[in-house]
Amino acid sequence: MDFRQLTYFLAIVDHGGFTRAAAALYVTQPSLSQAIQALERDVDGRLFHRIGRRVVLTEAGTALVPRAREALHALELARASVGAVRELRGGRLEIAAMASPAIEPLSTMVQRFTERFPAVSLGLRMALTREAVVEMVRTGACELGLLITSSPLQSRDVVPHPVGDDRLVLVTPVDGPFPPGRAVRAEQLRGHRLIVGQRGTGIRAYVDDLQAQGIDVIVAVETEHRMAFLPLVLRGVGLAVVTESWADLSERAGALVLDLEPASAQHNVLVSRKGQLTPAARAFLEIAGPSIDRAGL
Numbered sequence: 001m002d003f004r005q006l007t008y009f010l011a012i013v014d015h016g017g018f019t020r021a022a023a024a025l026y027v028t029q030p031s032l033s034q035a036i037q038a039l040e041r042d043v044d045g046r047l048f049h050r051i052g053r054r055v056v057l058t059e060a061g062t063a064l065v066p067r068a069r070e071a072l073h074a075l076e077l078a079r080a081s082v083g084a085v086r087e088l089r090g091g092r093l094e095i096a097a098m099a100s101p102a103i104e105p106l107s108t109m110v111q112r113f114t115e116r117f118p119a120v121s122l123g124l125r126m127a128l129t130r131e132a133v134v135e136m137v138r139t140g141a142c143e144l145g146l147l148i149t150s151s152p153l154q155s156r157d158v159v160p161h162p163v164g165d166d167r168l169v170l171v172t173p174v175d176g177p178f179p180p181g182r183a184v185r186a187e188q189l190r191g192h193r194l195i196v197g198q199r200g201t202g203i204r205a206y207v208d209d210l211q212a213q214g215i216d217v218i219v220a221v222e223t224e225h226r227m228a229f230l231p232l233v234l235r236g237v238g239l240a241v242v243t244e245s246w247a248d249l250s251e252r253a254g255a256l257v258l259d260l261e262p263a264s265a266q267h268n269v270l271v272s273r274k275g276q277l278t279p280a281a282r283a284f285l286e287i288a289g290p291s292i293d294r295a296g297l
């Protein structure tokens with residue numbers, strides 16, 4: 001049974017016979033008859049009594065009419081839904097993001113996208129590491145992912161789209177060990193207590209690199225929860241190296257934000273799955289910013 005057969009069946013019902021239905025459908029009457037015969041074989045029963053040139057529904061045919069109309073209506077709804085998604089008049093886009101780029105640049109990207117395509121729903125899912133972002137995109141849990149990395153992304157499973165850099169800064173209490181307005185040299189962090197993220201994040205890589213250089217810092221707290229960094233700093237538990245996207249929030253909360261020397265930056269990268277993308281995903285990549293690498297589109 002297929003939708004063509006159901007369309008032909010209802011045309012016969014609505015037009016009162018094979019001849020009129022064939023004319024309305026712009027098909028030959030033999031083609032129409034063959035389709036109905038195939039449908040009758042599928043349902044294992046006669047659908048019409050043929051009385052001269054007239055046809056009358058059998059009991060089986062009468063039972064099929066409402067179900068056929070429901071099926072064709074469902075098909076039209078499906079077509080309309082697909083069309084809405086294709087034309088970005090509906091649908092949903094799932095995006096995975098690490099914590100820091102979820103503040104910026106993701107907020108700006110989302111603002112641009114929703115202003116232009118307000119009917120598309122966005123699902124934002126948190127990932128703790130760049131590997132987790134890549135895995136969520138690779139497996140299809142999300143179509144796009146936003147990660148931050150200090151080194152080139154090595155993955156054959158996703159397509160990277162660089163979307164700009166984010167400087168690292170130091171967040172301290174206002175009465176902390178460093179004066180405002182002056183950059184803090186890396187060696188000045190020696191002996192200080194730091195609040196760090198888990199391994200696999202860019203800001204943790206910066207701290208690990210300090211230790212590799214012989215600059216001994218004290219890991220006071222290691223946490224997966226980025227929102228815990230600022231409260232812990234304000235309570236004097238330690239200092240935090242974070243991306244510049246946290247600067248405004250930190251200053252408004254009463255913390256001091258200082259530059260680091262030498263300057264260090266993390267790279268924001270949108271990743272997409274390989275193969276054909278949905279219209280919503282393609283539109284999001286286009287809106288993401290002028291710096292995006294179009295090669296992966």
